[in-house]
Amino acid sequence: MTLNIFLFTITIQKRETSFEELIQNEYARKIYEENKGKVTHYTRQW
16 A cells, blocks of 8 residues: 655555464563563562
């Protein structure tokens, strides 16, 4: 998709992701969620 606004041209293209990248991103998301849970456990105020 190309947008022409004044003197600027903006082009947006869909990025292809490989299967390995999807696996790595899912693993990183899982680790992030686990660490977020640990942080809330330690920072909970009584």
